[in-house]
Amino acid sequence: MDLNYSPEDREFRATTRRWLEANVPTQDLKTLDERKGWHRKLYEAGYVGMLWPKEYGGWGATPMQQAIVQDEMARVSAPPAINGLGIGFIGPTIIVHGTEAQKQRYLKKMLTAEEIWCQLYSEPNAGSDLASLKTRAEDQGDHFVVNGQKIWTSSGPISDWGILLARTDVKVAKHKGISCVLLSMRQPGVEVRPLKQITGSSLFSEVFMTNARADKSDLIGDINQGWAIAQTTLGFERGGNALGRVTRYVTAFNQLVKATKELKRGGRPLIEDPSVRARMGRIYADLEVQRYAALRVLSALQKGDTPGAASSITKLSYTEFEKRYYELALEILGPFGQLMVAREEFEEVDTSSGEPGTFATAFLWSRAGTIYSGSSEIQKNIIGERVLGLPKEVRADRLKA
Amino acid sequence: MDFSFSSDQQLLKNSARAFLDEHCKPATVRLLWDDPRGESDTMWKEMAQLGWHGLALPEAYGGSGLGMVESAILLEELGRASYPGPYWPTVLAAAAVEAAGNDAQKKRWLSAIATGDARATLALLDADLDWDPAAMTTRAEKSAKGWTLSGTKRFVPWAHVANVLLIPARAPEGPSLFLVDPAAAGLKLSPVQGMDLATRWVHLDMDKVPVAPEALLGTPGQAAPLLSSLVRRGAIGAAAEMLGAARRCLDMAVGYAKVREQFGQPIGSFQAIRHKCSEMLLEVENSHSAVYYAAWALDAKAEDHELAASVAKAYVGDASRKVCGEAIQVHGGIGFTWEYDLHIYFKRAKALESMYGDVDYHREQIVRRAAR
Numbered sequence: 001m002d003l004n005y006s007p008e009d010r011e012f013r014a015t016t017r018r019w020l021e022a023n024v025p026t027q028d029l030k031t032l033d034e035r036k037g038w039h040r041k042l043y044e045a046g047y048v049g050m051l052w053p054k055e056y057g058g059w060g061a062t063p064m065q066q067a068i069v070q071d072e073m074a075r076v077s078a079p080p081a082i083n084g085l086g087i088g089f090i091g092p093t094i095i096v097h098g099t100e101a102q103k104q105r106y107l108k109k110m111l112t113a114e115e116i117w118c119q120l121y122s123e124p125n126a127g128s129d130l131a132s133l134k135t136r137a138e139d140q141g142d143h144f145v146v147n148g149q150k151i152w153t154s155s156g157p158i159s160d161w162g163i164l165l166a167r168t169d170v171k172v173a174k175h176k177g178i179s180c181v182l183l184s185m186r187q188p189g190v191e192v193r194p195l196k197q198i199t200g201s202s203l204f205s206e207v208f209m210t211n212a213r214a215d216k217s218d219l220i221g222d223i224n225q226g227w228a229i230a231q232t233t234l235g236f237e238r239g240g241n242a243l244g245r246v247t248r249y250v251t252a253f254n255q256l257v258k259a260t261k262e263l264k265r266g267g268r269p270l271i272e273d274p275s276v277r278a279r280m281g282r283i284y285a286d287l288e289v290q291r292y293a294a295l296r297v298l299s300a301l302q303k304g305d306t307p308g309a310a311s312s313i314t315k316l317s318y319t320e321f322e323k324r325y326y327e328l329a330l331e332i333l334g335p336f337g338q339l340m341v342a343r344e345e346f347e348e349v350d351t352s353s354g355e356p357g358t359f360a361t362a363f364l365w366s367r368a369g370t371i372y373s374g375s376s377e378i379q380k381n382i383i384g385e386r387v388l389g390l391p392k393e394v395r396a397d398r399l400k401a
Numbered sequence: 402m403d404f405s406f407s408s409d410q411q412l413l414k415n416s417a418r419a420f421l422d423e424h425c426k427p428a429t430v431r432l433l434w435d436d437p438r439g440e441s442d443t444m445w446k447e448m449a450q451l452g453w454h455g456l457a458l459p460e461a462y463g464g465s466g467l468g469m470v471e472s473a474i475l476l477e478e479l480g481r482a483s484y485p486g487p488y489w490p491t492v493l494a495a496a497a498v499e500a501a502g503n504d505a506q507k508k509r510w511l512s513a514i515a516t517g518d519a520r521a522t523l524a525l526l527d528a529d530l531d532w533d534p535a536a537m538t539t540r541a542e543k544s545a546k547g548w549t550l551s552g553t554k555r556f557v558p559w560a561h562v563a564n565v566l567l568i569p570a571r572a573p574e575g576p577s578l579f580l581v582d583p584a585a586a587g588l589k590l591s592p593v594q595g596m597d598l599a600t601r602w603v604h605l606d607m608d609k610v611p612v613a614p615e616a617l618l619g620t621p622g623q624a625a626p627l628l629s630s631l632v633r634r635g636a637i638g639a640a641a642e643m644l645g646a647a648r649r650c651l652d653m654a655v656g657y658a659k660v661r662e663q664f665g666q667p668i669g670s671f672q673a674i675r676h677k678c679s680e681m682l683l684e685v686e687n688s689h690s691a692v693y694y695a696a697w698a699l700d701a702k703a704e705d706h707e708l709a710a711s712v713a714k715a716y717v718g719d720a721s722r723k724v725c726g727e728a729i730q731v732h733g734g735i736g737f738t739w740e741y742d743l744h745i746y747f748k749r750a751k752a753l754e755s756m757y758g759d760v761d762y763h764r765e766q767i768v769r770r771a772a773r
Contacts, residue, residue: 001410001470001697002403009402064402257772271772281764284771285715288708289687292694299404313683377672383682384675388655391670 003295005064012065016072019045024078032158039082039113047073048081049091049111051240056095056107063239063301067294070244074251080354085154086110086117090163092236097180097221097229106161106182118159120150120183120207121230128378130165131174131227132397137166137181137214139223144168144181146189146212152372156192156205159185164214165226172224174397180226182218189213199364200340203353239301242294245318245352249287249325252349252362256280256329259346263336270332279328286321293317309386312379319369320376322352326363333359404693406474414474420451421482427742433485434598438562440486448488449517458495462511468700469634473641473692480645483749485599487520487559489638493631494521494567501578501619501627510565510580522563524554524605525632525757532758534569534576534628539607541570541577541621547614548572549587550579550607558756560603561592567618568605574622585610597748633710635757637695640713643721643753644688646746650728651681653743657732674731681727684720691716708770711763718760721750 005013023045029035042048050066052058073080081087091110094102109115126133135148146166153162162183169177185192189212194202221229260270260280270276297307297314307314330337333346340360342348348356351365370376384390392398406414424444433439448454457472458464465471472492479488495514498506498521513519527537539552550570560566566581583590589606619627655678658669668674695713698706725747729736736743754760 001406001693002701003694003697003703004701005402253771260772277768277772278761278764280772281715281767284767285712285764288712288767289691289716292690292709293687295402295694296404296690299402302402303405313686316679317683317687377676380676380679381672383679384669388669388675388678388682390655390658390675390678391667393670393672393675394666 003299009064009068013068013072016047016069017075019047020072020076020078024076029079035079035082036113038079042081043111043113048083049087052087052091052107052111053095056091056103057111064298066240067243067298070241071247074244074247074350077251077350077356081113082155082158083110083113083116085119088240089233089236090117090119093163093180093220093229093233096232099217101217102182102220115160116155116158118153118155118162118185118207120153120162120164122152123149124151128375129397130230131178133165133167133178135164135166135209136170137164137168137179139168142216144214144216144219146183146209146214148209150207150209151195151204153192153205153207154203156185156207157194159192161185162207163220165230168226169224175227177224178226178230179223180220180229181214182220183209183212183214187212197364198367199351199353199355199357199361201355203355239294239297239307239314242297242314243291246287246291246294248350248352249290249322252325252329252359253280253284253287255346255349256283256332256359259333259336262345263333265334276332279332283325283328286324290318290321309382312374312382313387315373316376316379316383319366322366322369326359326366329359330363337363404690406470410471410474413471414478416451417453417475417478418481420447421478421484425482425484427483427745430483430485430599430745439599439601440559440562445486445520446517449515453488454492454495454517455511455515457492458499458511458515462499462507463515464511469637469696470693470700472638473696476638476641477645477648477692480642480749480753481649481746483599483646483649483745485601487522487562489635489642490522490558490563491520493635493638494523494565496634497523497567497578497627497631498580498618500630501624505615506580506618513564519564520559520562521565521567522558522560523567523631523635524557524560524569525628525635526555526557528553528555530555532632532762534625534632537569537571537576539568539570541572541579541612543573544611546611547616548579548612549609550581550612551609552607554605554607556593556602556756557605558603559601560590560605561601566605568607569624569628572621576623576625576628577621578618578624578627579612580616580618581610581612585612587611595748595752597745597752599745600749600752632757633707634699636714636763637692637699637710639753639757640688640695640717641692643717643750644685644692646750646753647681647685647688647717647721647724649746650725650743650750651678651685654678654681654728654731661732668731677727677731681724684724688717688720708767711758711766711770714758715760715763715767718754718763722754725750 046059047069049058050061054060123133137144137146162185164181164183167177168179189210191208193206195204196202263270337359351357351362352369353365455464456467460466498510541548541550568579568581587608587610591604593602658674661668691713695709698709735741
């Protein structure tokens with residue numbers, strides 16, 4: 001056991017910090033062009049596509065270096081790169097399963113944010129049971145005709161391309177008739193409608209496909225192999241955000257401390273109230289444990305271990321923690337916790353979505369984490385079956401198949 | 402950055418597991434429930450021969466010079482076996498002698514502890530049940546022949562089998578620490594028994610207990626930082642033991658869920674049970690991270706080592722209570738019976754929860770450090 005950062009990692013952190021201090025935008029990025037400009041700057045500095053192989057425009061960096069960059073970005077509340085899903089999941093999927101022509105056509109423009117990508121997986125009736133998806137892709141020789149509806153699509157309105165899971169064979173078991181294909185979002189048959197979330201903002205969309213066209217040359221892997229390809233996407237989670245996430249929690253905790261010093265109840269600051277202190281102690285203990293766990297994940301990645309199903313433990317841990325965290329913060333802040341606009345008592349905090357806001361915004365966003373990318377219930381199924389080796393459940397759809 | 406055990410550390414863990422599986426079975430623990438001493442001298446000597454008592458002591462005193470990480474590895478296994486005996490109190494007392502003792506005191510006690518010839522314990526809790534050493538009410542007054550100690554110590558682990566008691570008391574100069582003979586005049590030992598029959602406590606009542614000048618450990622009035630560090634070290638050790646108890650309960654629950662059938666299938670196939678087991682694993686893994694981070698931070702003198710000790714004790718206190726309790730729930734009725742072994746570990750975790758600072762105490766320590 002040695003939890004010291006290596007001299008190389010410390011030097012890398014110092015370099016990153018200096019670069020960010022010199023380059024982080026001083027004003028909010030308002031337009032898409034400004035956001036793309038910041039993304040390109042990050043890319044050229046070597047901070048986007050860090051884990052991608054160099055031959056496809058990546059930087060061949062280590063998971064620890066990537067985590068350090070995200071950590072330093074969180075420390076200064078730097079705006080995130082714009083093409084997160086593309087670079088985190090879709091690009092790596094193309095690298096593993098795509099043809100050489102697909103790699104040449106798509107990867108570089110994804111890295112530079114010349115083309116923005118989204119994921120077209122979930123459907124209104126296919127959430128946790130993703131394999132029951134209904135969107136059809138009909139084989140028309142050199143192309144597919146796509147009809148159906150997707151939902152919870154991040155970056156929908158600004159996306160140029162999407163990675164689509166669609167049914168290409170209705171006669172076989174549900175997992176066996178799904179294909180993975182790249183779909184242009186810039187065509188008449190694709191309509192994007194933003195969804196308004198409980199936060200009041202719109203980071204997700206619905207996507208309607210009516211006789212949309214996807215070229216056969218954009219099929220990823222073989223026909224009807226889409227389910228297996230989608231499963232490998234899960235394996236691309238490389239702990240990149242592990243440290244940055246905790247740093248955001250700490251920044252918010254410091255705002256909570258500030259607020260409890262300035263807000264008074266019964267004539268004394270909240271922070272002097274033993275019940276408030278007990279709750280804050282609980283939050284901070286929990287928060288530190290998330291940090292230790294993040295170091296443990298990064299240490300395993302450094303040694304070349306693949307977390308596999310164990311990454312479900314990480315996701316379950318921090319998303320459930322985040323709900324407890326902001327629930328306690330709002331309990332402590334009382335009616336001030338309700339406010340959606342920052343005040344002098346507490347400044348803005350970064351929410352899990354990357355959207356800045358108040359504790360109320362972060363509280364609302366904390367409800368999303370335990371639903372997206374596999375709900376807590378799905379994570380517990382995975383942990384139970386694949387880590388603990390508990391017997392598979394009897395499921396109605398398995399009985400039929 | 403390497404969060405995994407070295408091969409030597411893994412070896413230590415494996416050999417501890419093998420020894421305890423053979424020599425500290427649940428049946429062994431049960432036999433000692435009715436024993437007046439509550440521990441096995443044979444096991445104690447064998448543990449000493451394995452080098453466990455001197456694990457963290459300097460080689461000059463027969464130790465191995467290893468750190469808190471190795472101690473935590475051992476303590477996790479001891480917790481997993483619900484080992485009954487004064488191992489951790491003795492080792493912690495040895496750490497105090499090593500930190501503050503003079504050569505004569507070290508020679509007298511450290512070698513004897515390393516060889517298994519002496520047991521020791523530390524009376525950290527005063528009459529008012531405050532783990533903050535500044536709050537101590539036991540008094541040390543100067544006398545013609547040295548000092549006299551007066552006051553009360555509560556829940557002193559395994560004092561009835563100790564050869565020496567380390568007793569903090571407030572001298573005119575301030576908090577001080579003394580090596581006290583358990584047979585000293587004016588010292589009354591009263592055993593206290595909690596629900597874990599394999600954890601033994603003793604209340605100490607002291608009425609002008611005479612203590613020789615050479616029994617003072619360190620400089621008079623200067624013991625507070627040492628006592629705080631012993632509470633923290635004790636807390637990491639207790640957290641490691643609780644982690645071991647929790648992992649044992651998790652293993653038993655998962656094992657049972659795979660074989661117990663209801664409604665025609667193993668209960669582990671039901672989400673109600675599977676999800677519970679997954680949550681238990683999450684708590685155990687997070688507890689592992691907390692314990693070994695804190696142990697490493699102490700060894701490395703990391704700047705957050707004090708915070709980490711409190712984080713570990715506060716987090717694992719909650720986590721082990723939850724995991725051991727849920728293991729009973731997964732088992733159903735059988736888990737509630739005296740004959741089934743689950744309650745051995747459930748009660749051990751609970752006994753340790755209040756030692757070396759409970760969850761509330763450590764949360765307050767955390768806030769003091771984090772909310773400046």
